[in-house]
Amino acid sequence: MAEALSKKEFSQELNNPECAVCLQPCVHPAQLPCGHIFCYLCVKGFANQNKRCAMCRQEIPIDFIEQPRLLQIPQPLEYSETEGFDGGYQWFYEGRNGWWQYDERTSKELENSYKNGDKTIELLIAGFLYVVDFENMLQLRRNDPSRRRQIKRDVSTIVKKGIAGIRTNSSLESQAVLSSSPTNEENSPLPITPSNTPQSPTSGRESPNQQNDLEATIESIQNLRIDTGDSIQNTKY
Amino acid sequence: MAALPRRIIKETQRLMQEPVPGISAVPDDSNARYFHVIVTGPEDSPFEGGLFKLELFLPEDYPMSAPKVRFITKIYHPNIDRLGRICLDILKDKWSPALQIRTVLLSIQALLSAPNPDDPLANDVAELWKVNESEAIRNAKEWTRRYAMDN
Structure with a gap:
């Protein structure tokens, strides 16, 4: 299992360019009209902030976050079912009328922290710092705790809206x-x-x-x- | 406490592995978001030969917001005030999350080579720089000798 993971991580290194924002291999690489490629969530972070490409400052179309140009289709149901923790568990956060699956990297961090027995973990997601409270299974925005969502750990096959807002x-x-x-x-x-x-x-x-x-x-x-x-x-x- | 984001870990590692010539940035032992910085004064500038200490702090939402940087060593420069605060667009509205500690410090070093008295932070310095540049440069050299060369 561990070997399979590292092999997968290795191929990810090869196939995904490094994102200039998080300095890691792109997760859900998204290409802006100017051609620059970042993680979808990293684009979301700076698109919310100043609406310009982090590399060349070209303006980002308003609807890009809703309709991103993704270079890879997010993992289909079939694939994600064989992934997951403990034979198929994933992390989800509450959206309007349904659940979103966390992106792979955040999921891993959540799972590690959860297995570690931590009560909380802090995560930087799309430019915002969040506190995840495992006791109450909540995700709160650090600087505005009224912005909270339920989270859950569930089998990866549940019906979901998508992954990380995609x-x-x-x-x-x-x-x-x-x-x-x-x-x-x-x-x-x-x-x-x-x-x-x-x-x-x-x-x-x-x-x-x-x-x-x-x-x-x-x-x-x-x-x-x-x-x-x-x-x-x-x-x- | 809160885990350090991967990006900060990676930047720190790379700063150690491939240091920028003329710049050193070392994280504090007790706070990995706080860096002790030394920038050498650029050649052919009034700051040549000086070693300038700065402090750099990565805020919570870094890299979505810019690092906070300040000169600790006194410096005579139209875009740096008495408290060491720096007037530089990439630290304010022109910040981009694709910039890094490395690029920020290089920009600050470049600012030493290219003072911009038309966008002043230290008004008296900027004024002199405009009306009597040679005297301003003499002052800058004198301050460099006095404050940035003591050891």
Whole structure:
């Protein structure tokens, strides 16, 4: 296990350029329009602050954080399931209508500190200093403790909004897969096996509102029609 | 107490491994965010031959905000005041998190070579620098000899 990790870290060194902000291999490398590459969360940090590239000061588009240009797709459900601590646990923080998984680096720090029996840990995330309180499972902003979120350690396969503020397809896919059939796999870039499909009934809460629920359902029905015209007549009509 | 962010650890290691010529920055034994700095006066400047002590502190949200840097050694310079405070854009509104301790100290050393009396912090010094540059440079040399060469 330890060997596998170090091997993975080694390949990360090779594939990810060093981020000029955190001085570590980029986590979720994001490329700004000027071409400079940083960790997604590092961009978020300085985009919030002065809205300019840390290297060349070119302005960052307002919607970049919402729609970043990522050089790697965040780990799909299938992959992250085999990762995780103690055979598949991950760290999550509360978002609106669902949970975000922490980025890999922060997760590791949380897990180490948690295993260490620490009561709290301080983390610099996207330019803000946070205190994580393991006794109450809360994340508080150091200079504004009213900004707090619940956190949890849970199996990596739970339905989630995405990783570190990056929406992952897996959450959309899992919705679609839930309501349709394996045909959906043809549309997804990374095939996922049915065993990865979260079957918990809470998945409906994942979408921000009912409108999206409806859209997702309509979409999956359309997929059904296109892909399995025959079976629809048997099952649906 | 709070763990030191990886970035600070990495910067410190690199400062030790590949020191900048003419600049030394050593973290304090009891506070890894506080650095004891010595900058040598640049050649062909009135500060040549001087060793200038500074203090540098990395605030909590570093590198999202700039280090706090101050001259401890007295210096006669239009952009450095009596308390050693430095008027330098990258320490204020032009700070970028891609800058580092190393680049900040190099910029400060460059400021010694290129005083800018049009953006003064020490008004009397800046005034003299503008109306009688040779006298100002004489003063700067004298202060360097008196305060920055004692050992």
